[in-house]
Amino acid sequence: METSGSGDIVRTLHLLWDMGPRPSRGPKPGLSLDRIVEAAVRVADAEGLEAVSMRRLSTELGTGTMSLYRYVPGKGELLDLMLDRVQRTDDDPSAHGGDWRSALETLGRESLALYQRHPWLLKANQSRPVLGPSAIDGMEKVISRIRPMGLSDPELISAIIMIDSYVIGAARTQVHAQEAERRTGLTDTEFWAAQAPVLEKIMASGRYPVMASLSEDTFGPEFDHFEFGLQRILDGLATLVDSRGASAGDSGRRPGA
Amino acid sequence: METSGSGDIVRTLHLLWDMGPRPSRGPKPGLSLDRIVEAAVRVADAEGLEAVSMRRLSTELGTGTMSLYRYVPGKGELLDLMLDRVQRTDDDPSAHGGDWRSALETLGRESLALYQRHPWLLKANQSRPVLGPSAIDGMEKVISRIRPMGLSDPELISAIIMIDSYVIGAARTQVHAQEAERRTGLTDTEFWAAQAPVLEKIMASGRYPVMASLSEDTFGPEFDHFEFGLQRILDGLATLVDSRGASAGDSGRRPGA
DNA sequence: TCACTTCAGAGTACGGCGTACCCAGTTTCA
C-alpha cells in the first residue's frame, strides 16, 4: 500500500486529536497508540518504509499481530499517524523573531532536515494532506510569522504550499543518492559509474546536443541546488510584497493573479 | 511496492533505450515490452496504481503471469518504464518560440496537466529519477529554450528542478480532492463535511487563534494557488536574470549562492 | 457477592501480491 491518506479520514482525525470515549469496563490496555506509532517510525527510520508491516511491528512490540488492530483501524491510518508524529516540533523560542523571509527560510531548511532524518517521508506524504496536531501547530506558527507580509489569506497559504512543494522536490534529489546506496550497496560513485557507459553512449548519439554540451559539474554535488531555488522563491515573494508595500492595511486584499 | 526506481537501474536503462542484443534463435515473442507498458498505463489511468499487478496485466494481455518476466525484469522496472512512457510528448512546434519565462510557464502548466491526466504519477515518481528517452527529450527542449537566461549550467538545472518540484506539490493538492472522491465515493463537499465537525471543535479550542481567524475562502477553490505560486517562482528567477543583465556572455558563470 | 457487560489479546485463515524455479514446446543454426 505505502499510501497515506487512504484510511477513514474521520477515524484518523479522532485518533490524531485523541478524541473518542475511553472505555471504563474491560481490562487495561497493555499497549498504546503512541507506542505503536513510535515503533513504526523507528523501524521506518532504520530500515525503510517497506520494512514496516503489521507483523513486523507486532514482533517488535512483543504482541500478537492482530492486537495492533485494537489501537489502529488499519495501516493507512497508521501511516497518517506516523506522518504527524514525525512533524512534531518542540516549541522553539528562536522561531519567534525575525522577518517573514527568515521565517520561510527556516521553514524550508527545517523541512529539508526533516526529510533527511526520515527519508521514508518522501514516499509516504503523498495523496491527501492530513490535518494532525503537529501539522496544524506548525502551520499556526508559520502563518503568524508571515502575516506581516501583507498578503491575502489564500496567498499566505499558497506561499507555504510553495515552499513545502519545493522542499519535497529538492529533498528527493538529495535523498535518492543515499537511498540508492543503502538499498543497492553501491556507493554514489559506483552507482553513477554503473550508469555512465549507457548514458555516455546516449549522449554520443548526437540526439541531445544541448544536454551533451552541459559542463561537467552540472549534476555534481558542488552546487547547492536547494539554497539556490529557495532564494529564488523568496525573491519572487519579495517582489510581490514590495509591490504591495505602498498602500496600507494588512488583510482582506484581493488575490493578485 | 509502488515505488519506482527500485529495480536494477542498468537493466532499466537498457530497456528504456532499447539496447541489448536481439536473440535470433528461438520462437518469436508473442508480446512486446511496449504492449505491457501500455496496458499498465491503461489500467493505472482507469483504476489507479494499486490495480496494476502482474497478474492483472497478464489477464489483460491474455498471457500467463510469468510470461511478463520475459520482457520486464520486475515490477520496479515496469514502473520506471510507465513513468517514461507517459512523459512522452509529440514534437510540438509551438514549443520553440518565446522567451525563457513563457518556456518555464509552459513547462509548469503542461506538467500539471500531465499529473491531472495520470494522477498515479504522484504516487509513482518518488525515489530515484529515471533518465529515459522522454525525460531527456523534454530536458533537452527546455534547456535549449532557457539557455538565453544567461545562468550557469547548474543554475539552469536548478530552475527546472524548482518548477518540477513546485508542480508536483501543487498537483497533489489539486488531485487529492478528486482522488478521495473516486476512492471513497464521497464528493468533495461531503468529504469536507465529514471532517468539519472535528475540525471545528479543534478550531474552537482556542489553541490556534491565527488559523481560526483565517477568512472563509482561504482553502476554497476560488483562488488559483497553482498560478500564484508559479508566477512568484518566475518572478524570483527574473530578478536573478535581471541582476546579471548588465554584463555580457551567457555561459561559464559562477554559481550565485 | 455474582451475573452480566465490555473490552483486550491473539490464533487461524483468506485472498492478494511479487517472483523463483522448472518443464514443455518452438525456432534457428552448425
Next chain:
DNA sequence: TGAAACTGGGTACGCCGTACTCTGAAGTGA
C-alpha cells in the same frame, strides 16, 4: 538432424493486510 537458444506458462513459496472468532480479564449494577 541434433543441439542450442529461446518463449510460454504452471506451480509454489513467502510475504502482505486484515476479517473472524474465541478466551479470559476487568469493571458494573443487583
